[in-house]
Amino acid sequence: MTIETAIDALRKTLGEKVSTSDAVRDHHGQNESYFAVTLPDAVVFPESTADVQEVVRICAAHACPIVPWGVGTSLEGHALATSGGISLDMSRMDKVLAVHAADMDAIVQPGVTREALNEDLRATGLFFPVDPGANATLGGMAATRASGTTAVRYGTMRENVMAMEVVLADGRAIRVGSRARKSSAGYDLCKLMIGSEGTLGIITELTVRLQGQPEAISAATCTFDSVSAAVEAVQLTIQMGIPMARIEFVDADCIRGFNAYAKTDMPEKPHLFMEFHGTEAGVAEQAERVGEVMSDMGGSAFEWATRAEDRNRLWHVRHNGYYAVKGLRPGCQAVTTDVCVPISRLAEAVEATRADIAASPIEGPILGHVGDGNYHAALLIAPGDAEELKIAKDLAHRMNQRALDMGGTVTGEHGVGLGKKRYMAEEHGDGWAVMGAIKRALDPQNILNPGKVVDLN
Amino acid sequence: MTIETAIDALRKTLGEKVSTSDAVRDHHGQNESYFAVTLPDAVVFPESTADVQEVVRICAAHACPIVPWGVGTSLEGHALATSGGISLDMSRMDKVLAVHAADMDAIVQPGVTREALNEDLRATGLFFPVDPGANATLGGMAATRASGTTAVRYGTMRENVMAMEVVLADGRAIRVGSRARKSSAGYDLCKLMIGSEGTLGIITELTVRLQGQPEAISAATCTFDSVSAAVEAVQLTIQMGIPMARIEFVDADCIRGFNAYAKTDMPEKPHLFMEFHGTEAGVAEQAERVGEVMSDMGGSAFEWATRAEDRNRLWHVRHNGYYAVKGLRPGCQAVTTDVCVPISRLAEAVEATRADIAASPIEGPILGHVGDGNYHAALLIAPGDAEELKIAKDLAHRMNQRALDMGGTVTGEHGVGLGKKRYMAEEHGDGWAVMGAIKRALDPQNILNPGKVVDLN
Numbered sequence: 034m035t036i037e038t039a040i041d042a043l044r045k046t047l048g049e050k051v052s053t054s055d056a057v058r059d060h061h062g063q064n065e066s067y068f069a070v071t072l073p074d075a076v077v078f079p080e081s082t083a084d085v086q087e088v089v090r091i092c093a094a095h096a097c098p099i100v101p102w103g104v105g106t107s108l109e110g111h112a113l114a115t116s117g118g119i120s121l122d123m124s125r126m127d128k129v130l131a132v133h134a135a136d137m138d139a140i141v142q143p144g145v146t147r148e149a150l151n152e153d154l155r156a157t158g159l160f161f162p163v164d165p166g167a168n169a170t171l172g173g174m175a176a177t178r179a180s181g182t183t184a185v186r187y188g189t190m191r192e193n194v195m196a197m198e199v200v201l202a203d204g205r206a207i208r209v210g211s212r213a214r215k216s217s218a219g220y221d222l223c224k225l226m227i228g229s230e231g232t233l234g235i236i237t238e239l240t241v242r243l244q245g246q247p248e249a250i251s252a253a254t255c256t257f258d259s260v261s262a263a264v265e266a267v268q269l270t271i272q273m274g275i276p277m278a279r280i281e282f283v284d285a286d287c288i289r290g291f292n293a294y295a296k297t298d299m300p301e302k303p304h305l306f307m308e309f310h311g312t313e314a315g316v317a318e319q320a321e322r323v324g325e326v327m328s329d330m331g332g333s334a335f336e337w338a339t340r341a342e343d344r345n346r347l348w349h350v351r352h353n354g355y356y357a358v359k360g361l362r363p364g365c366q367a368v369t370t371d372v373c374v375p376i377s378r379l380a381e382a383v384e385a386t387r388a389d390i391a392a393s394p395i396e397g398p399i400l401g402h403v404g405d406g407n408y409h410a411a412l413l414i415a416p417g418d419a420e421e422l423k424i425a426k427d428l429a430h431r432m433n434q435r436a437l438d439m440g441g442t443v444t445g446e447h448g449v450g451l452g453k454k455r456y457m458a459e460e461h462g463d464g465w466a467v468m469g470a471i472k473r474a475l476d477p478q479n480i481l482n483p484g485k486v487v488d489l490n
Numbered sequence: 491m492t493i494e495t496a497i498d499a500l501r502k503t504l505g506e507k508v509s510t511s512d513a514v515r516d517h518h519g520q521n522e523s524y525f526a527v528t529l530p531d532a533v534v535f536p537e538s539t540a541d542v543q544e545v546v547r548i549c550a551a552h553a554c555p556i557v558p559w560g561v562g563t564s565l566e567g568h569a570l571a572t573s574g575g576i577s578l579d580m581s582r583m584d585k586v587l588a589v590h591a592a593d594m595d596a597i598v599q600p601g602v603t604r605e606a607l608n609e610d611l612r613a614t615g616l617f618f619p620v621d622p623g624a625n626a627t628l629g630g631m632a633a634t635r636a637s638g639t640t641a642v643r644y645g646t647m648r649e650n651v652m653a654m655e656v657v658l659a660d661g662r663a664i665r666v667g668s669r670a671r672k673s674s675a676g677y678d679l680c681k682l683m684i685g686s687e688g689t690l691g692i693i694t695e696l697t698v699r700l701q702g703q704p705e706a707i708s709a710a711t712c713t714f715d716s717v718s719a720a721v722e723a724v725q726l727t728i729q730m731g732i733p734m735a736r737i738e739f740v741d742a743d744c745i746r747g748f749n750a751y752a753k754t755d756m757p758e759k760p761h762l763f764m765e766f767h768g769t770e771a772g773v774a775e776q777a778e779r780v781g782e783v784m785s786d787m788g789g790s791a792f793e794w795a796t797r798a799e800d801r802n803r804l805w806h807v808r809h810n811g812y813y814a815v816k817g818l819r820p821g822c823q824a825v826t827t828d829v830c831v832p833i834s835r836l837a838e839a840v841e842a843t844r845a846d847i848a849a850s851p852i853e854g855p856i857l858g859h860v861g862d863g864n865y866h867a868a869l870l871i872a873p874g875d876a877e878e879l880k881i882a883k884d885l886a887h888r889m890n891q892r893a894l895d896m897g898g899t900v901t902g903e904h905g906v907g908l909g910k911k912r913y914m915a916e917e918h919g920d921g922w923a924v925m926g927a928i929k930r931a932l933d934p935q936n937i938l939n940p941g942k943v944v945d946l947n
Contacts (some may be wrong), residue, residue, distance in 0.1 A: 042652065086547040096845075131612070133832070135833065135834035136832045136834045137833075140501075146817070155753070178673075178674040178678075178721035179671075179674070182627075184672060190510055191678065191681075197494055207918070207919060207920045207924060208922075209918075211830060211898060211899050211917075212861045212898070213830040213832060213862075213897070213898040213902065214832075214863055214864075215637055215641060215648070215830055215862050215864060215902050215903065216635075216830060216899035216901065217634055217635040217636070217685055217828075217899075217901045217902065217903050217904060217905040218906060218910065218913075218914065218917050218918070219685070219906055219918065219922070219925050219944070220686055220690070220944050221635075221648065221678075221682060221684065221685055222924060222925065224648075224681035224682070225677055225682050227678065228674055228676070233677070235900045238796070245729075245730070245848055247731075267833045268592070272592060272702075273702070274701070274704075274761040310773060312773060315771075315772055317774070318769060318771055339870075366714045373670040373671065373672055373673060374671045375590070375595075376591035376592065377590065387513060392603075405671045405672050407670075407671075407672060436670075440668060440670070441668060442668050442673035442674075442675045444674045444675050445672050445674065445676050447674060449672040449675060453675065456544065456675075457675065461664070461665070461666075461675070461676065461679075462664060462670075464664040464665060464666055465676070467658070467932065468666060468677045469681065469930045471677060471928055471931060473929060473931065475924065475927060475928075476932065487659075
């Protein structure tokens with residue numbers, strides 16, 4: 034009953050689907066953030082639900098931890114095997130199994146990335162809207178309840194995953210949710226599994242909602258002289274009920290990073306990046322109304338990106354924001370934050386964060402999905418510099434505390450992983466103990482991504 | 491440790507908030523459906539979260555069942571104390587605690603009804619959109635994951651409850667969810683509690699999302715010569731992505747009931763009742779497009795209800811559909827069904843149901859929230875007639891089986907209660923056992939609404 038005996042047993046059953054090579058383990062020990070490199074003992078590449086069930090049964094028999102892996106774009110160390118054991122790489126389960134155009138849904142394996150799905154949908158007039166920037170896998174996105182630039186209009190993974198197949202800690206595969214658009218048939222296990230970060234089950238199939246390609250799309254940017262004017266303009270726009278498809282805040286530091294990264298020449302001022310979806314007339318009406326709000330708040334005239342290639346360039350830059358911003362300090366690591374507050378507190382929260390970072394010795398560009406009240410600072414530190422790490426963590430801590438004081442959350446979309454667990458007791462009170470009770474009931478041996486989300490002791 | 495000793499202890503602590511009078515117990519033993527009258531041993535009227543905690547602690551100490559009660563509009567016998575014990579009547583907890591207009595949310599006690607909340611919001615320009623017809627309490631609506639006529643546009647209670655306070659089976663009060671619009675902070679306990687029908691905890695406070703009153707509203711009806719033409723027109727409308735606020739199917743039998751109930755003179759043909767929300771221009775554009783679809787499918791010209799009083803009359807009739815339809819057979823009981831299927835299967839499902847009922851000796855008008863794929867038949871039977879009850883249950887059974895075969899659910903919005911539990915194993919497979927494991931973890935004594943949703947044995 035050890036990790037070693039588990040790996041021996043896995044090899045016997047799964048053969049070449051199991052790797053203990055240094056290169057493979059090393060790849061699965063990396064993360065996009067500042068967490069220490071942590072190698073799993075082995076990496077397993079399942080090709081079917083039956084493979085996943087086999088892996089879980091063997092690991093359960095040997096009490097070996099299992100940590101699911103998508104493409105490693107997580108920012109909170111979720112996919113690190115911090116208790117050892119195996120990394121379960123879902124990349125070979127990458128088929129789009131069905132597209133139901135009439136029902137506007139698709140069934141996919143967890144290793145399908147959002148870009149691959151949208152590529153597959155190109156001829157159908159449909160698209161999958163959730164867009165975290167990174168080309169993450171849909172399994173990983175569901176596991177962290179991801180969202181991104183379009184959540185303000187289309188919702189997060191919470192709203193866009195209708196059903197899943199999940200392998201439990203004892204190897205049973207269950208189906209949660211259904212292809213019906215709504216149901217009152219018992220506890221919402223689908224929503225419980227979404228955001229559970231691999232700690233309650235391993236996602237082996239997803240049914241996701243699709244949207245019709247809008248008849249008309251237009252995108253624009255608008256600059257402001259101050260952070261607060263930009264954010265207040267967003268608050269007003271949302272309160273007016275204008276159905277923005279995207280409304281993103283990007284501060285002047287970010288723009289500096291974007292310009293360097295993508296060779297653009299945007300003015301180094303706070304920006305809003307916006308997109309409108311609808312009928313031709315509807316988009317024109319939305320844009321006119323938003324233009325009035327922005328102008329009233331001191332915003333510039335809109336810089337339009339009407340051609341598809343201009344829009345794509347705009348969002349490509351935004352999507353690579355994390356890497357662009359890290360480019361401001363070559364070789365740095367980033368401590369990312371991810372708070373989300375009620376809209377009415379947003380300008381105050383962003384302004385306080387801005388001032389706090391400005392008073393510190395490190396850089397921390399701010400950007401965010403402000404239509405949802407969600408924003409990030411990327412706190413740039415030198416790798417291995419303990420003092421800078423402490424400064425960044427203190428800044429992040431104040432930002433998190435501020436969000437909680439305002440009735441918000443310490444993570445709008447990145448998840449808990451390793452980085453946010455210390456806040457769970459404060460954010461949820463006794464609710465965190467209830468999460469622990471559910472974990473214990475579903476995974477009594479604590480083999481599924483142990484140490485993430487909850488502490489079982 | 492009996493129900494009797496529990497009631498003695500409750501009386502000592504809560505005094506006049508506890509009633510064992512026949513009249514009060516009788517009122518709380520009734521239901522809107524065909525389930526047998528089942529009196530609780532006592533009724534308790536808590537006035538605060540602290541009262542609810544006290545009740546739960548006492549009942550836990552005496553192993554006494556607790557069955558929450560809103561206003562008794564449930565259709566599946568959820569609120570019947572089938573294992574005895576107390577009915578926990580939440581009607582004294584009926585305060586709107588806060589309205590945050592800038593954040594478009596409100597905090598309410600569970601005994602607030604949806605109409606009372608909307609009355610309270612009248613001056614704010616905001617409204618609470620979820621509309622199951624009956625003037626249910628918000629606590630009850632959350633507990634059954636209710637929806638209704640507007641879910642096609644605004645979502646169900648699942649999408650419209652942001653946070654709750656819930657008293658657990660051991661008396662602890664926890665907060666689930668937050669006022670942030672999204673979060674990835676751990677397991678989604680808020681969504682787990684929504685739809686748990688009082689079996690995992692007792693809702694003592696809710697934070698609900700509000701919507702801005704649309705600038706323009708218009709409503710219309712349209713008649714068809716056949717059920718399938720009407721339903722296919724809905725499928726097309728939804729697939730075109732037109733953001734209908736309401737699109738309701740009502741069959742000819744229902745219209746007959748409506749005409750008698752409300753003294754209207756609608757043609758006795760299959761109808762769609764529709765409502766459009768948006769800007770003036772947006773509503774006009776939507777109506778034009780939908781009109782084209784309806785006309786292509788053989789629908790009549792629209793009968794418009796543009797004035798607010800005409801719209802209110804239209805929706806008043808629809809909202810009283812259940813009672814109007816029961817009026818077709820004076821003194822009858824109704825076995826209601828509540829299936830929801832993927833949109834592409836809707837016309838086929840409704841048509842098969844229609845034919846099945848037509849071939850039976852009882853009446854069963856059909857109506858539904860067809861934009862979601864959800865529809866109901868009200869199977870009208872003579873009270874106490876065992877043969878008719880069997881016929882109705884057999885019809886309902888075939889309808890449920892058909893929905894499951896099509897990838898749908900046996901309950902779109904009414905919940906499991908007593909009536910749908912027999913389908914849970916088939917609908918969820920081993921997932922139903924997982925629900926049982928969660929119930930056991932959170933309520934090991936099985937005192938919270940025992941016998942509903944799951945079976946613990």
